[in-house]
Amino acid sequence: MTNILPLVVALPLGAGFLSPLLGKSRRGESMAALLALGIGFANLAISVALFTTTEPLVYWIGFWNAPVGISMAVDGLTRLLLLTTSLVALAALVFSIAYMRRFTATGLYYSLLMLMVAGMNGVIVTGDLFNLYVFLEVASISSYGLVAFGTEHEELEASFKYLILGSIGSLFILLGIGILYNLTGQLNMALVADSLAGRGANRAMTLAAAFFLMGFGLKAALVPFHAWLPDAHPSAPAPISAMLSGVLIKASGVYALARIVFNVMGPSAAHADVLTALGALSMVVGVFLAVGQWDFKRLLGYHSISQMGYIVLAIGVAAQVMSPRGSGDEALAGLLLFGGLFHLFNHAAFKSLLFLSSGSLEQQAGTRMLKELGGMRRRMPVTAFCCRIGALSIAGVPPFNGFFSKLVIVVALALAGKWLLAALAVFVAMMTLVSFLKVQRTVLEGETPERLAGVREAPYPMQSGMLILATVCLLGGPLVVWLRGWLLDPAAASLLTRAAGYAALFSPRGGP
């Protein structure tokens, strides 16, 4: 099982470099698409195969042991993130087959997309801090390219802003890693955790923590580091928007942040307070900005900020409970983490679904402005059905998956005694509902404008891409008890082990 682990990075990385070599002919580009699709299926298969065991897995690259070698480490959280990424990537790839027909140089598109997948998977599986930075940059730089893929004025401007802000984030992440390396002389995360566990808080660690929170907070688009997202995510082609909002901000933002705060530095009260504040702020500011939007994809982008707020809020309060000043109630922290990670999974499904359906609408109706659409329920039934499922899921309406994760988060916040935050979470859920009621009224319901009378349903590959994710949204709610058992509770457990547990699990003892 351990030996297939490097494939999650190697396969897409190889495909990324192979695609441009296939040539610019129609046939070469089809080959690139087919190759990417194959890798998408293979990645999903590998991530599912990783669930055959619940044991932690470690792979040493080139069989070099620490401190020289680089490890890949798999625990519950890694499994969850890998599965989420592969699922969304597959849906986006299937959707791309038909959607990308209107672009030229799609070979390059698939190449960049594969590099982004390789980077994300690398961030998720790596057990090494510097390696994490490298993969983070691989994913980020390919996403800068993908945002600019349309090469129109708007896309280039968005990509430029994204590039500048993203680089600032990466810079501080690298500085933070440098500080930790300076302190401990290690880059392997388990060894760093082990080394840090012995000493008390010091100024250098505090500065590193601030750099990580800012850097990864920027990648996760938390307020006030969010300003790039509403430009970048809507400008990319729809399947890329789905990948960016659906998984990239989670893998390179929330996942890395949670891993470092919980498993490397250990949750302290100060970290927890900052995370909670960032989460709550993002949740509220994001939704207010979304409510006022009339551009469908921009609206979705702002909602990503708001929904990331939920995830970070839950994780932050969990850190508060687990911090030395907290109650140390493992069951409560576990419930909070379960809620946050479930919302992460759900958000990946419904936000990608919404971006794909926005792409389908834009392609078929020629616009993504809400005021110019209408009555699409009767003209594009499958897209409308999927869009409706996504909208109801994100709005937290039962029986869809978003309801259950918000339910868990609100109840867990109340159990932690955070009444105000619970009330805030409920208020934001309500605002999200209002915002998506507007979307449904203007896009799906009402009379069809005369100009759109001839609009037809999107081609089958696009429908299939959306239906994959719609199924996840539909079944995610009723199957929550089952998902929790094998997917979410193990993921929460890997954060609950804190730094000491992580170090004990993944420190090199004797070598491979």
Place this chain on the structure above:
Amino acid sequence: MNAMTIALAIPLAGGLLAYVLSRKAPTLSAVIAFLGSLLAAVFVAQVWSGEANPQLLAPLASGPGWLARFAILDLKAGSLELVFRATRLGNLGAVGTVFFGIMIALYSMTALQSHPERGRFGAFLLWTLFGAFMVFWADNLLVVLLGWEIVTLMLYLLVNTDPEGSRAAEKSYGILGFTDVGLLLAISFLVASGKTRGFSVSQSTVYVGSPGVAIAYFLFLAAALAKAGAWPLHTWLPPVAKSSPAAVSALLPASLDKLLGIYLLARVSLDLFVLAPWMHTVLMIIGAVTILSAVLMAMVQHNLKRLFGFHAVSQVGYMVLGIGTGSAVGVLGGLFHMVNHALYKSGLFLVAGSVERHAGTAELDELGGLRRALPWTFGVALITAFSISGVPPLNGFASKWLVYQGALAVGGFLGPLLFTVAVFGSALTLASFVKVLHSVFWGPERQPAAGSAKPEPLGMLLPMLLIATLCIVLGVWAGPSIGVWIAPALEELGYGLESPLYGLDLERGLWNPLFAVVLLAGGVVLGLLLYSVGGTRRARTVDPFMGGERFGARPPFYSGTHFYVTIQKLPFLGGLLKDGEAGAFDPYRWAGLLGGVVVGALRALHSGLLNLYVSWALLGLAVLVLALVL
């Protein structure tokens, strides 16, 4: 499997089937909706009869026959589990739900015959039944919430079956969704602070002591009042009534939403919470304000369905007032009025549907003289209109009578005031229905604009007649009806039947409907005798004239829409009504305006300048460092 789980499963599975078939075979979907509700009724009846049997009632909490238990989500302080329990109050709601489900499914098979979305209508109807059963039977607060939200969603989807309904649907979901999430917050608070035993409804009693618990109660109350459509959360109802098909209005805002809202109100106020006295006063005042404000708005409406919508709000006031009194007779009146209102108001909406089908419009200005074209509809309209106006001996009077008793029993200054408002509201309702009956059915017949111009088909007539008959039965035999349907629920809520019930003993008490019917009939007969014997027949008949000028052969038609223009011209009240029509008292509109200000301010900050964004990020980093160091 027991009767209850089957009754829950049928509408769920039937709805799924109807939804899948809705595009290819919409007629089949409509038939499935009808058969599904009929089949569900069989099992609901089993639950009802089993529950009425005391041997089966005892082991409800643990017995194998009546309890389904399946844990879905463990939430530390309790778990979201599918626990269902038959209570008498819940069974009353479930029986009502399945009855109206059958009636509306039957009605809509004909009424929506040519409607493009009749298939989806069938599916949503069945799912509505499913959600309502969940609310009525669940013994877990989160399952109640699930069912509650499913019904809200179904209302939204049902109203959206009409392209014109999209704005009304959005508004209804905006208001109901707001109170739904409030419900979630209240449940989380109660459970997390240990006021309830897990999420259990039956094993929890919450004493209102701290402000937090009071807020939780008011969040429950808001959800119940918004669903039932009481002031000040009623503003979704009139637009929904106006712009959705009459069958939808008859199903949800007229009947099921009342059953659900008042069920929750009673369950929460009389069972789950032990209220402080001032909360009763708040409830009663909400009831009184609802009665008066909505009926005044109803009087000045020009659209038949919107007018009915305002009456659907006004009548909720009687239920809230009755339950708010907390006395046995008041609660009895409130619950009985819930049943009666569901009957006559859905009957009225079905009448509106029949009228609209015939004339092609529901605008009162364009209607008139339909008594000849639609005689049966006219008959049903008369009965239901008299019933809602509280004319004896119909059912609306019986329950209002009990509510009056309850209001008077409050005593002090408040009691007589509430009584006056309730009676005055009833009188205004009658006045309003005089206008309706005149505008729609009396006067010379007008040419239909776009409707079918055909008499009502049997499929639509049957449910209307059945409902009208029940309006008479529940009025004339009010005592026995209460004994069978309402008294058990009242007993379960802890109101012993030994307590002194003013007028409850309807056969011997202050109001004896049968005796009154005899007297009324006698009066009518006497009047007819006088009419035939006396000289009234010698009246002179001439062509109509005005100021000495004759109108031609065809007499003019005076529409009833201007009957109460006087009210609009009153100095203070007229202004209030005008503002009300413009949405000045609409919390939904105000929330939207307020939100717009915040959004505008935030958007102004996002100017798109990169250097601004970079400075935010760096400033954020500085604050982070400070926060971590300090």
